[in-house]
Amino acid sequence: MKEILKEALEFLKAKDVEYADARYEEHQREEIEVESAHLKSFSYSQDKGVGIRVLFDGGWGFAATDTLSKNSVMKAAELALEIAKESARTAKEKVRLAEEPSHVDTFKSPAQVDPFSISKAEKIELLKEATSVMMKNEKVKRAVGTMDFRKIHKVFVNTEGSDIEQDITISGAGIVAFAVSEEGFQVRSYPSSFGGDYATRGWEFVQEMKLIENAEKVAGEAAALLSAPEIEPGEYDIIIDGQQMSLQVHESCGHPTELDRVFGSEISFAGGSFLQPELLNKLKYGSDIVNITADATLEGGLGSFGYDDEGVKARMSYLVKDGLFVGYLMDRQTAAKLGLRSNGAARADSWSNMPIIRMTNINLLPGDKTLDELISEIDYGFLLATNKSWSIDDMRVNFQFATEIAYEIKGGKLTGKIFKNPVYYGKTTEFWNSCDGIANKDFWHIWGVPNCGKGQPGQVMWVGHGTSPARFRKVKVGVAR
Amino acid sequence: MRTDQFYRNLMRLLHDTFPGYEFLVTATSTKRDLTRFANSEIHQNISQETLRMEGVFIKDNKMAVVSSGDVSMEGLKKLKEQVDEILENTEELNFKFKMPPLRMEYPYYMDEEDMLNVHPLKRRELFELIRSIADENNLKAFGYVANTESEVSVMSTSGLYLYHSATYADFNTVLLNENMTGSYTSATAKNFEQLQIEDKVREIVTLARKNVPEEEIDPGQYTVILGPEAVADIFSYFVYGALNGFAYETKTSSAVKYLGKKIGPNFLTFKDDPEDDRQIKYPFDSVGTKRTTFPVIENGEFKNILYSYQTALLFGKEPTGHTVSMLQPYMAFVMNPVINGGNMTKEVLFSKVDRGIYIHRIHYMNIVDPAKLSLTGMTRDGLFIVENGEITKAVKNMRFNVNFYKLLENLKGLSKETYNPAGYSTPFIAPYALVESFNFTSKSDH
Structure with missing residues (x-):
């Protein structure tokens, strides 16, 4: 296939394109869902195809095909060129790309045990056992366990001489308990909600979750939430657990630092960003202890890779340093507009889609406190855990999150009392400037978010967030009215 | 477009590859072309052609759910290996799976002639129309214009065979003023004409100007x-x-x-x-x-x-x-x-x-x-x-x-x-x- 891709690029070079790249991808996916100790669905997907991107006279064209004959790939190259010419004819501002050296390399994500090598029966059995444990709690009427494994093989070549092959393995799993009463239902998830936790790792990642061992606690909390009170709306000091922090970072830092949003590419759909270029290196985004990075080199992070989908080598860069807004997520096109180099954030979820700016691993760097120390400095407040709902405005300023559970803190200690349906809300920079404590590296974990939507046509990307629990002062908390 | 005959051939191929299995399969082909613009400039202009086959394969009331973008002989053989492995490793369903009843109907052809093989020039013209309205009113245009051809076929070992093809067009546009606030419109319709792009975009000009x-x-x-x-x-x-x-x-x-x-x-x-x-x-x-x-x-x-x-x-x-x-x-x-x-x-x-x-x-x-x-x-x-x-x-x-x-x-x-x-x-x-x-x-x- 690589030879065919290279022939397509030679054809395009002969047509005087400024730049072209060709990507071949093969995807395999296995998804398992067990409901209350019964297998609900076991599915396997396979998919492959080629996407060709052409820059001609400052205009982009992209064509993708799943017919992999040489003839078909060459036709896709011709079509991409034809489309690029149409783009160029109307362009007042020509696209330019930031410099990037060519790379000839391979990358493989660090899976110790290939999840596809584990028997399907073993995977099902693990989920059946975990859901059986949850169902022992009489108030739990549904217990769901899921696993999701992917293998992605990518070949990337471009007209600048890059020739990159990557093999990415993704593993994810989680369990959920639904406790039901006459009044309604409550949900608890472990280790994360909406499908569990994910990483670019192998079967060992799932084993480390200890789903069965945690099932009883998950079920117990779901049942206890049925009769739990709701928090009286007001301003409270709160600690947000690592899992919910991952969504907080995702929505209020990851998305607004996407430079294509800043330049308006998503205005009609995903929205814009309040982080305009004139604020770069000037805006006090958060308190001095807030440091946020984009880092696709973190071993095992769901947003880790060797090279992005325009052949830029993975790297770490700061988005927020000592509370100051200092950087964006960029591709080669947007980086060039700022006179910078890309930091490797151009990603496509499939061969059939053109790469756009996506998060990699966007991380709140650990602080210096233990969780107990964070708790001990709160007179009255809450520890909020596990995302239940998220929403943020189109400029990424006003956010509202719901979590599955809130644990009461009184006199510097957890009281053991829990609250249902907690919601907190605020504005991005006010919120981050109220951060006065972040748990240390012992509490830090790279959470996987496998369902980040963006773009038209829509793309669903897998991204990571390294976070630990963090404390925020005087945050508006309350049940949505 | 692959046409009805392609899916009938696929059904025969499935029968050959999966003898003794019950199956219920949907095959979908989509060709989607989309031109996206921001700040009154095209920034993304694409054409995607995809085929996806999804289905359930049943044996002894055990079920394998599979999906493939590769329906070549080689692709189906690889899929069969996975189907067999899933069936071997799973238990019977906790309900009796029944195939839908035999039903054959004439193909539904719902394509609009002028929505087939649309040249990218057409979308450029529509974009330029939107941009001209924005320019006239000192606004910037953001959005997309797209056209889609699709085919869906459902087939089963119980004698079900259905096919329909359709085309449609869709767009959205935000017009922004100097304050970078504005207004939005969108539509999906059977063809570009029914989108009424010009009318819809002109309708939001007043709101876009007023939104300060x-x-x-x-x-x-x-x-x-x-x-x-x-x-x-x-x-x-x-x-x-x-x-x-x-x-x-x-x-x-x-x-x-x-x-x-x-x-x-x-x-x-x-x-x-x-x-x-x-x-x-x-x-x-x-x-x-x-x-x-x-x-x-x-x-x-x-x-x-x-x-x-x-x-x-x-x-x-x-x-x-x-x-x-x-x-x-x-x-x-x-x-x-x-x-x-x-x-x-x-x-x-x-x-x-x-x-x-x-x-x-x-x-x-x-x-x-x-x-x-x-x-x-x-x-x-x-x-x-x-x-x-x-x-x-x-x-x-x-x-x-x-x-x-x-x-x-x-x-x-x-x-x-x-x-x-x-x-x-x-x-x-x-x-x-x-x-x-x-x-x-x-x-x-x-």
Whole structure:
């Protein structure tokens, strides 16, 4: 296939394109869902195809095909060129790309045990056992366990001489308990909600979750939430657990630092960003202890890779340093507009889609406190855990999150009392400037978010967030009215 | 387009590759071309051609769910290895899987001639039309124009074979003023002409110019008029959050409390209607269940929820024609959503408001409490004061928290006129809505 891709690029070079790249991808996916100790669905997907991107006279064209004959790939190259010419004819501002050296390399994500090598029966059995444990709690009427494994093989070549092959393995799993009463239902998830936790790792990642061992606690909390009170709306000091922090970072830092949003590419759909270029290196985004990075080199992070989908080598860069807004997520096109180099954030979820700016691993760097120390400095407040709902405005300023559970803190200690349906809300920079404590590296974990939507046509990307629990002062908390 | 014959050949190939198995397969080909623009410049211009086969393969009442983009002999052989491995390693289903009954119909050809093999020049021309309207009014244009050709075929070992082909066009546009605020429009229709791009874009010019918010309102309860985009968005969450039969049967749906009850005024009817003239008709769902007009809320009564084929088998119900994907066999969705026009004209609807708020569009809605179907979201692309029935000035965006069922209790009017904002590959036919006691809960900065 690589030879065919290279022939397509030679054809395009002969047509005087400024730049072209060709990507071949093969995807395999296995998804398992067990409901209350019964297998609900076991599915396997396979998919492959080629996407060709052409820059001609400052205009982009992209064509993708799943017919992999040489003839078909060459036709896709011709079509991409034809489309690029149409783009160029109307362009007042020509696209330019930031410099990037060519790379000839391979990358493989660090899976110790290939999840596809584990028997399907073993995977099902693990989920059946975990859901059986949850169902022992009489108030739990549904217990769901899921696993999701992917293998992605990518070949990337471009007209600048890059020739990159990557093999990415993704593993994810989680369990959920639904406790039901006459009044309604409550949900608890472990280790994360909406499908569990994910990483670019192998079967060992799932084993480390200890789903069965945690099932009883998950079920117990779901049942206890049925009769739990709701928090009286007001301003409270709160600690947000690592899992919910991952969504907080995702929505209020990851998305607004996407430079294509800043330049308006998503205005009609995903929205814009309040982080305009004139604020770069000037805006006090958060308190001095807030440091946020984009880092696709973190071993095992769901947003880790060797090279992005325009052949830029993975790297770490700061988005927020000592509370100051200092950087964006960029591709080669947007980086060039700022006179910078890309930091490797151009990603496509499939061969059939053109790469756009996506998060990699966007991380709140650990602080210096233990969780107990964070708790001990709160007179009255809450520890909020596990995302239940998220929403943020189109400029990424006003956010509202719901979590599955809130644990009461009184006199510097957890009281053991829990609250249902907690919601907190605020504005991005006010919120981050109220951060006065972040748990240390012992509490830090790279959470996987496998369902980040963006773009038209829509793309669903897998991204990571390294976070630990963090404390925020005087945050508006309350049940949505 | 691959044509009906391709899928008949695929069915033969499946019979050859999977002898002795029962199967129920959907094969879908899609060619989608999309031109996207921002700041009145094209920034993305693409063509995608994809084929996807999804299906269930059954042996001894064990089930393997598979999907493949590769339907070559080699691809199917590889798929068979996976099917066999899944079947060997799984237990019998906890219900008896039955194939849908034998049914063969003439192919549905719903292509529009001028929507086949559309040259990228056509989309460029449409983009230039939008840009020219923006330029005339000192605005910038953002959005996309797209055309799609699709084919769907459903086939089974029980003798089911169905095929339909369709084409459609869709677009959206935001026009922004110097303040970088503006207004939005969108549509999905059978062809470019029916999108009425020029009319729709010109219609939002006034709002885009007017949307320069210098004031803000306080959180609280307001009488609001929701534009069709906002109405469609809110009802989409009702579909997603309340209509799934599996969640209902397991008592994890807000519908448990409300199904069969009066939840809205008499003038409210919401249905899945493949027969609506403006819809991109899905004549059958992904397991071949024939689709007909299906009332969800009729004259204010919550009449029906949706049962996917497999949910129906599991709970002894009738499938309702809403299975969207073999890969998500318990998911069910309204494919041709229509809210009927209401009890007064748009003009009269606005005239009912002495002082209130007009919400043009909603951003990033989500379900806060699924048990109650409590929703939150932000307004975007225009939040305006309405005084004496007229939109007078823009205010800054607000967050709202509303309960869907309470919102229906407070629904006081729907416009007779309905619109076709872009939904999930089909339009969501929706009117303007007048709602009292709409709950804004916090402010934003823009």
